[in-house]
Amino acid sequence: xxxxxxxxxxxxxxxxxxxxxxxxxxxxxxxxxxxxxxxxxxxxxxxxxxxxxxxxxxxxxxxxxxxxxxxxxxxxxxxxxxxxxxxxxxxxxxxxxxxxxxxxxxxxxxxxxxxxxxxxxxxxxxxxxxxxxxxxxxxxxxxxxxxxxxxxxxxxxxxxxxxxxxxxxxxxxxxxxxxxxxxxxxxxxxxxxxxxxxxxxxxxxxxxxxxxxxxxxxxxxxxxxxxxxxxxxxxxxxxxxxxxxxxxxxxxxxxxxxxxxxxxxxxxxxxxxxxxxxxxxxxxxxxxxxxxxxxxxxxxxxxxxxxxxxxxxxxxxxxxxxxx
Amino acid sequence: xxxxxxxxxxxxxxxxxxxxxxxxxxxxxxxxxxxxxxxxxxxxxxxxxxxxxxxxxxxxxxxxxxxxxxxxxxxxxxxxxxxxxxxxxxxxxxxxxxxxxxxxxxxxxxxxxxxxxxxxxxxxxxxxxxxxxxxxxxxxxxxxxxxxxxxxxxxxxxxxxxxxxxxxxxxxxxxxxxxxxxxxxxxxxxxxxxxxxxxxxxxxxxxxxxxxxxxxxxxxxxxxxxxxxxxxxxxxxxxxxxxxxxxxxxxxxxxxxxxxxxxxxxxxxxxxxxxxxxxxxxxxxxxxxxxxxxxxxxxxxxxxxxxxxxxxxxxxxxxxxxxxxxxxxxxxxxxxxxxxxxxxxxxxxxxxxxxxxxxxxxxxxxxxxxxxxxxxxxxxxxxxxxxxxxxxxxxxxxxxxxxxxxxxxxxxxxxxxxxxxxxxxxxxxxxxxxxxxxxxxxxxxxxxxxxxxxxxxxxxxxxxxxxxxxxxxxxxxxxxxxxxxxxxxxxxxxxxxxxxxxxxxxxxxxxxxxxxxxxxxxxxxxxxxxxxxxxxxxxxxxxxxxxxxxxxxxxxxxxxxxxxx
Numbered sequence: 110x111x112x113x114x115x116x117x118x119x120x121x122x123x124x125x126x127x128x129x130x131x132x133x134x135x136x137x138x139x140x141x142x143x144x145x146x147x148x149x150x151x152x153x154x155x156x157x158x159x160x161x162x163x164x165x166x167x168x169x170x171x172x173x174x175x176x177x178x179x180x181x182x183x184x185x186x187x188x189x190x191x192x193x194x195x196x197x198x199x200x201x202x203x204x205x206x207x208x209x210x211x212x213x214x215x216x217x218x219x220x221x222x223x224x225x226x227x228x229x230x231x232x233x234x235x236x237x238x239x240x241x242x243x244x245x246x247x248x249x250x251x252x253x254x255x256x257x258x259x260x261x262x263x264x265x266x267x268x269x270x271x272x273x274x275x276x277x278x279x280x281x282x283x284x285x286x287x288x289x290x291x292x293x294x295x296x297x298x299x300x301x302x303x304x305x306x307x308x309x310x311x312x313x314x315x316x317x318x319x320x321x322x323x324x325x326x327x328x329x330x331x332x333x334x335x336x337x338x339x340x341x342x343x344x345x346x347x348x349x350x351x352x353x354x355x356x357x358x359x360x361x362x363x364x365x366x367x368x369x370x371x372x373x374x375x376x377x378x379x380x381x382x383x384x385x386x387x388x389x390x391x392x393x394x395x396x397x398x399x400x401x402x403x404x405x406x407x408x409x410x411x412x413x414x415x416x417x418x419x420x421x422x423x424x425x426x427x428x429x430x431x432x433x
Numbered sequence: 434x435x436x437x438x439x440x441x442x443x444x445x446x447x448x449x450x451x452x453x454x455x456x457x458x459x460x461x462x463x464x465x466x467x468x469x470x471x472x473x474x475x476x477x478x479x480x481x482x483x484x485x486x487x488x489x490x491x492x493x494x495x496x497x498x499x500x501x502x503x504x505x506x507x508x509x510x511x512x513x514x515x516x517x518x519x520x521x522x523x524x525x526x527x528x529x530x531x532x533x534x535x536x537x538x539x540x541x542x543x544x545x546x547x548x549x550x551x552x553x554x555x556x557x558x559x560x561x562x563x564x565x566x567x568x569x570x571x572x573x574x575x576x577x578x579x580x581x582x583x584x585x586x587x588x589x590x591x592x593x594x595x596x597x598x599x600x601x602x603x604x605x606x607x608x609x610x611x612x613x614x615x616x617x618x619x620x621x622x623x624x625x626x627x628x629x630x631x632x633x634x635x636x637x638x639x640x641x642x643x644x645x646x647x648x649x650x651x652x653x654x655x656x657x658x659x660x661x662x663x664x665x666x667x668x669x670x671x672x673x674x675x676x677x678x679x680x681x682x683x684x685x686x687x688x689x690x691x692x693x694x695x696x697x698x699x700x701x702x703x704x705x706x707x708x709x710x711x712x713x714x715x716x717x718x719x720x721x722x723x724x725x726x727x728x729x730x731x732x733x734x735x736x737x738x739x740x741x742x743x744x745x746x747x748x749x750x751x752x753x754x755x756x757x758x759x760x761x762x763x764x765x766x767x768x769x770x771x772x773x774x775x776x777x778x779x780x781x782x783x784x785x786x787x788x789x790x791x792x793x794x795x796x797x798x799x800x801x802x803x804x805x806x807x808x809x810x811x812x813x814x815x816x817x818x819x820x821x822x823x824x825x826x827x828x829x830x831x832x833x834x835x836x837x838x839x840x841x842x843x844x845x846x847x848x849x850x851x852x853x854x855x856x857x858x859x860x861x862x863x864x865x866x867x868x869x870x871x872x873x874x875x876x877x878x879x880x881x882x883x884x885x886x887x888x889x890x891x892x893x894x895x896x897x898x899x900x901x902x903x904x905x906x907x908x909x910x911x912x913x914x915x916x917x918x919x920x921x922x923x924x925x926x927x928x929x930x931x932x933x934x935x936x937x938x939x940x941x942x943x944x945x946x947x948x949x950x951x952x953x954x955x956x957x958x959x960x961x962x963x964x965x966x967x968x969x970x971x972x973x974x975x976x977x978x979x980x981x982x983x984x985x986x987x988x989x990x991x992x993x994x995x996x997x998x
Contacts, residue, residue, distance in 0.1 A: 241752040323871055368780065
């Protein structure tokens with residue numbers, strides 16, 4: 110703790126300072142490369158790995174399976190549903206997932222019964238799921254509407270609270286960087302995009318803005334009446350605020366990531382694919398990127414946007430004159 | 434600053450929180466002991482096991498569905514599902530577009546069919562009327578006395594439709610039992626059928642279908658007009674047929690008006706049950722019959738609504754259907770709880786590591802937030818039928834981090850104030866007044882996100898948004914009602930105020946020098962900040978800095994920062 114507290118002290122007083130706003134060109138360049146890569150990866154891979162919710166079809170989950178042979182499930186579907194093709198995956202220890210094209214009600218019931226028999230489990234261990242072809246689109250359309258409404262409202266809220274729309278712009282620019290990079294990592298990892306993953310994405314939006322607001326509130330406090338002092342330029346003042354909240358940023362992201370990591374771990378190893386796993390992966394990646402982005406994108410963008418404002422330009426000139 | 438004020442304030446806040454907790458617990462205990470609610474939150478299907486169907490209503494002709502029609506659709510499905518004997522089914526609308534049916538267990542093919550099918554309305558002529566209950570066995574007509582049809586029926590009103598078998602079935606037909614079963618099996622439109630009229634308490638044998646319901650173009654309740662066109666004050670229901678329906682209805686009334694007794698009536702049948710069986714008083718050639726007879730405004734409106742069902746045969750496409758076995762649901766819940774507990778323990782360990790004794794305040798606050806969340810979930814389940822889904826559990830786990838952040842923001846602010854050399858009590862006061870703003874605005878962002886998600890979202894996004902919003906509010910209650918008051922009180926204990934090494938608020942560790950250094954010497958904040966900076970620089974530059982004036986030192990400091998870039 111001594112070292113950590115010491116580090117915190119140095120960050121607070123400004124003795125130790127990381128150049129978040131000063132080296133903004135470097136951070137923006139890195140972010141631009143990552144964003145472009147995140148857009149190119151899905152293009153190169155031929156799109157995202159869309160889950161069954163976006164394709165439509167039937168899905169069965171068989172749990173408590175001893176013999177996790179894939180062919181058992183394929184044969185069942187072939188016999189029970191007029192030769193329909195099935196994708197059978199052993200997604201977690203003792204859990205088989207069988208995905209097929211859309212089956213009708215009778216076929217669904219038959220396949221579920223036959224799967225239980227073939228894998229020698231109780232019929233209550235078989236879960237079936239049917240998704241119409243438009244369901245996934247519906248979910249994403251609604252998510253998109255939610256996204257737009259949310260961004261507009263938060264932009265207004267921030268502009269009203271901070272009394273400057275430049276903070277709103279900076280926060281929203283950073284938000285897009287976070288979303289695009291998270292989506293890129295999702296595509297790179299080959300994880301399926303499911304409605305749960307969409308929920309995860311929406312939560313990242315909320316988390317990213319939340320994190321930015323906390324840091325910006327300190328920025329607002331530090332840059333209040335900045336013209337009336339000759340110690341630091343506006344940019345340095347913003348940078349000091351980011352450094353002063355650095356301990357909080359790290360602590361919060363650790364505390365937020367720990368429970369998410371435990372869901373990710375338990376979701377992946379105990380349950381297999383499902384709501385928990387899809388959700389937690391998006392969150393895990395998103396929380397880390399959101400925290401980094403607040404430090405390296407949002408704050409520098411805000412300081413950069415303000416650089417051209419008359420009050421900042423004047424103050425910088427005054428500081429230069431003092432230096433000379 | 435007197436120390437009595439803040440202490441009193443802190444105690445009051447703690448007391449309030451305690452009262453809230455006690456009342457909520459009391460309500461819950463009362464509910465549980467009277468058996469009105471369980472002690473655990475109600476669970477959604479993905480955790481409890483069962484079937485959830487998301488249905489998209491579809492209207493013939495691809496017209497967009499209005500909210501009113503959607504409500505009708507829910508009403509229709511509710512009647513059907515209840516009728517199929519499934520208990521505890523829940524039917525709700527979602528985003529003004531979809532109907533969500535949730536039920537325990539797995540519905541059989543018949544129930545599923547029933548839910549999907551469109552409402553079936555038709556007009557049939559009445560052939561004979563009978564008592565609502567089954568005729569007692571000994572009073573039934575002997576087989577030989579039942580008149581057998583002699584010829585092929587000529588028109589739908591022909592009693593030749595009644596075969597011996599049908600008549601026997603009719604006598605044995607027990608409406609109270611049959612209506613309870615609410616069988617809505619399809620009836621052959623080209624054959625006679627038996628149907629009950631629960632309102633009038635009679636049963637009928639009806640001839641074949643004359644007009645299908647979709648030939649109704651509109652139906653509404655209206656005040657009747659007399660011959661002179663003056664309003665008579667009697668409520669009637671007006672049906673408007675389309676051209677085809679109007680033509681058929683003219684023929685039908687032409688035939689019925691000549692007939693006597695119950696054969697003069699035609700029945701309006703919805704899903705196999707008679708909703709009205711008016712007598713024919715005139716030949717209706719304009720396709721706009723009026724049904725009159727003892728209607729109140731309400732009952733006329735209700736009948737008009739039902740007639741509109743027929744005019745609008747909504748059928749349902751299954752958008753998604755999820756069946757979760759009770760075991761899988763239980764496993765998911767278990768995994769969610771385990772993940773939550775592991776996550777919490779990790780957070781506890783981390784906050785002790787980071788904040789020492791102060792970490793205990795974090796832990797206590799998180800536990801209190803947990804208790805409050807639990808109580809809210811159970812009470813919301815009881816009052817609003819809120820059901821916790823797996824996505825909701827995930828929302829709760831994510832909320833751990835968001836709740837803890839309020840404490841972190843607050844503690845870091847207090848530490849900042851200590852670094853400026855304030856006493857702990859004053860650092861807590863000043864730190865709070867600053868952290869409060871940050872916490873409020875950041876929670877506002879969270880609540881906004883939750884509300885937007887909840888309003889626009891479909892599927893399990895809602896459960897997630899709900900817990901996210903709920904915990905943001907609970908977070909505020911806890912920060913105001915527990916964390917801050919506790920810290921105010923702790924700041925006045927010796928252990929914390931003296932900055933014990935394990936308190937997490939040790940001023941010397943935080944690089945602070947007390948504001949008051951004895952002998953009437955009070956140090957200014959800026960001076961302290963400069964001194965610290967000086968101390969921690971390499972010795973030589975530190976010495977150099979001390980020889981400068983404060984203003985010069987500041988410039989040097991700023992320059993050094995710039996050079997570091």
